[in-house]
Amino acid sequence: MLIKKWCKAMQKEIDALEANQTWDVTDLPPSRKKAISSKWVYKLKFNSDGTLETHKARLVVMGNHQKEGTNFKETFALVAKMTIAPRYWFSKLSTALRELGFTQSYQDYSLFSLRQGELILHVLVYVDDFVVNDLHAINEFKLQLNKCFHMKDLGKLKYFLGIEVSRGPDGFCLSQRKYALDIITEVGLLGAKPSLVPIEQNQKLAYVKGPAFDNPEQYRRLVGRFIYLTITRPDLSYAVHILSQFMKAPLVAHWEATLRLVRYLKGSPTLGIFLRSDSELHSSAYCDSDYKACPRTCWFLSAYIVYLGDSPISWKTKKQKTVSSSSAEVEYRAMAYTLKEIKWLKALMRTLGVDHPQPIDLHCDNQATTYIAANHAKLIATQHISTSDQVADLLTKALPGSTIARLMSTLGVGHYVPPT
Template sequence: MRCHSDHTCFIRRRSDGRCIMLLVYVDDIIITGDDVLGIAQAKLHLQKSFDVKDLGPLQYFLRIEVARSRRGISLSQRKYVLDLLQDTSMLGCQPASIPMDPNLKLSVELRELLPDPSVYQRLVGRLIYLTNTMPDLTFVVSVISQFMHAPRLAHMDAVYHILSYLKSCPGLGLFYASGNQSGLSCFIDADYAGCKTDRCSTTGFCTFYGNHLISWKSKKQAVVFRSSAEAEYRAMAQGTCELLWLQSILGELGFVQKGSSKLFCDNKSAIMLASDSVLHERSKHIEVDIHFIREKVRSGIINPIFVPSSEQTADVFTKSVGPSLL
């Protein structure tokens, strides 16, 4: 049966509760589950219909390295990083402690244009793929991606600084500890009017299943807001959509969510908008988002919770931070 939440995922569940999960990406397939006999039968069935090759236990998939131990599973792209550093002649560079200087503000007219923008575009494209296992690169890569059409020397310097940071931690990735996990939570944040070019805010969020980080995002908002509360509330709407999607796919995979999902926000005004029945003059143009979140709060699907800015995990997805916060 194909999942409704993710059309690349297929599930076969037996009457005794055992299941097989099959994930497809173009011509690459991952098969997993607790039905060992069923997995062997699925492989034989695929071999009858397609020319396939069994590569054994998952170790390398789409340039993502998978390592297992009794403690859990780790995901990294060490070989991909080293190849990138070698191709750019940055293996011998001086390592950097952070991906981007917090005081650096890039703009569309900073210094002269690059003579060949294709070099910049290829490098940024390779860095985008690294965000699959390195969430700390998500914000800085989203920033440099905004200048793909007309990159300048300052933008290329920022890319080289990211490569210097990769030199210091080529094997950095994600670790998922063994043991039971439960409960969805999402940290959301917005960098109010952070873009110096158009004064748009940046939305950042990261979601956890138990203690495991499972999704993250950094994206500039399309509308300029007049208050930080409205920018944070728009970020809350995007975090709510992510939680709804994750609840749906986890339910199809057999992980039933009990209780409300927690939505952590460091703006008390935005949290009040989620529960207050009064609409204010300055919030009318986000009225759809207001009613959307309030409906989910009333139905018990999400529970907005205030978190101090010092404990805001999503901060790293809205601005460049120092090494102590990475």
Template sequence: MIQSEADHSVFFRHSSSMTSIYLVVYVDDIVITGDDHEGITQLKQHLFDHFQTKDMGKLKYFLGIEVAQSNAGICISQRKYALDILEETGMLDSRPVDTPMDPNTKLSPNQGEPLADPGRYRRLIGRLNYLTVTRPDISFATSILSQFLDSPCDSHWDAAVRVLRYIKGAPGKGLLYEDKGHNQIVGYTDADWAGSPSDRRSTSGYCVFIGGNLISWKSKKQNVVARSSAEAEYRAMALATCELIWLKQLVKELKFCEPSKMELVCDNQAALHIASNPVFHERTKHIEIDCHFIREKLQSGEIVTAFVNSNDQLADIFTKALRGPRIQYICNKLGAYDLYAPA
């Protein structure tokens, strides 16, 4: 087995007969997959001989993630984990809401009375952070709430409770992966300019699809204050470009596919113009490193940029609090469904 250079927890082996084995390890939990069935049997026997291991059979549960496989595809969710959070916080009987964060709410430090037990807040946010592994729809709210771990107040706790009420509406929501007949890599990137009321920093958000299936996403506050919406969008583009380059290295290494030009999708014409314009001027010299980085990838042909209407911007859900119908629309596009909803 060869250790992946892109992800050190992944090991793989490609045989001369064009078959492959993939092994993912986390501490003492291991997942093995591939199309080399004889090689997988030998690998498991090797592990039995050298370690005290137990074969749990077909993958159904891994690190709190539930896995369901059928001819239609593979579904992953964290229903049991979500219900455990609701039970521990006494929210199992709460009334559901259709948004994880009120669009009219702007949280800031020292907003309200300090919590008597801040550790309870920190534990809850830590658990919500892990829930975002299969719940991209709560990534933005969790990212905002994570900014107040140092000294949480009652307003921050109330906002966290709202996230729990949103989860209560569909604790079994997860991601569906299916064969859509192509292996194209596409990244959507967006930014909310000066969204933080306390320091006016922007929020970057992106999501990446391989073969039409959501693989990676992030909602993150930017490290510096952006002087324009174009600058905020451009910094988000740089963040998404790093993810695209890493994913390309990973899929090539695993021989999952031979990626063609990766597409970077943005809804800001000014940011796209900066990426394609070889002339630096006074307004962009302070973001010159990001400019060089993205333009280098464009000129090498590794990525191509594309414009998308704001209504079809799927990364919108990672940069701002949205209304219920908008969240539902984007979730459907992301492949995030309530797997336990009645048919």
């Protein structure tokens, strides 16, 4: 029975490739060039409630057999900034959308916008999946696009790329509940005692010595899955940043620290970000840094959280390849790093038809830095805050459980209720 279903899935993929004229038959170039082979990739796709949705088969080119500089000189992997689409597919799709009157965003090339009178339609593309913002205009959009592609309407957005969407009268909640539970199940810790913190305070993982972990591929896979989970879980950012530094040669101690993160997830798999519908369209940001984040390189760690109204929409933890001589300089560089994201978001808002003429409040808990960073262009307005109110602390250091809970509440992170 399974074999028949996979054969049906493969035939469906072939039919789609032929219908969309994805390939051209051509001769190999001279000089003994070899054709790149292909392979079938099989995957079971599940609904957010864990039930089987479909059998999915993909015919993919084995680009890993190519060598940069020998077989190709450029790479192309366009995805929605979330911060891969085959080049030919995306070229055809973007051409079709532009012919329908859509304009491609310079801030995010996967975002297309259409404005016709009172109609404002935004389409976000991720490989061959679409998110469209206007249900009333979607029927006409589907009719037009169906002339070029075979499409399936999945209805109101509930589950997209592992992210579950729950609607309420006050706004949207984004969560990766099922994805989190899959991680816990994969490691075999569904029955484990939850941890109150994602990573130990005063951890010395950079200096730890001991035996090497005998399955580094498993370590890399688990940390990689956690990286994707930070899309809706800012509380994981710092721990994931630390653990991702040992991907090359993890030790047993690093694996044990990763399992602690899984046990922390066990205690809070339903946490998600709440995006309020009544928020003002005014942005604000918080930035922070850790002066001695990496004792080996002396590079500092910087992080930011950006809000739209009362809702967090962007956050990141990153080690900067810079050695600074003072905490004020570190904080100033962290502020400059945050400013890049602010400028990008402001331009993106303009693409979405939201003007933001007033300066964006940028909060920092270093008094000296707020004086140094006077902004005469009025793009930002620096604001000094106390360390206890610095929500970006969550992304730069290991904190006690009580502080994590308080900052998560301030961020607007709460437990997610699955849609019915």
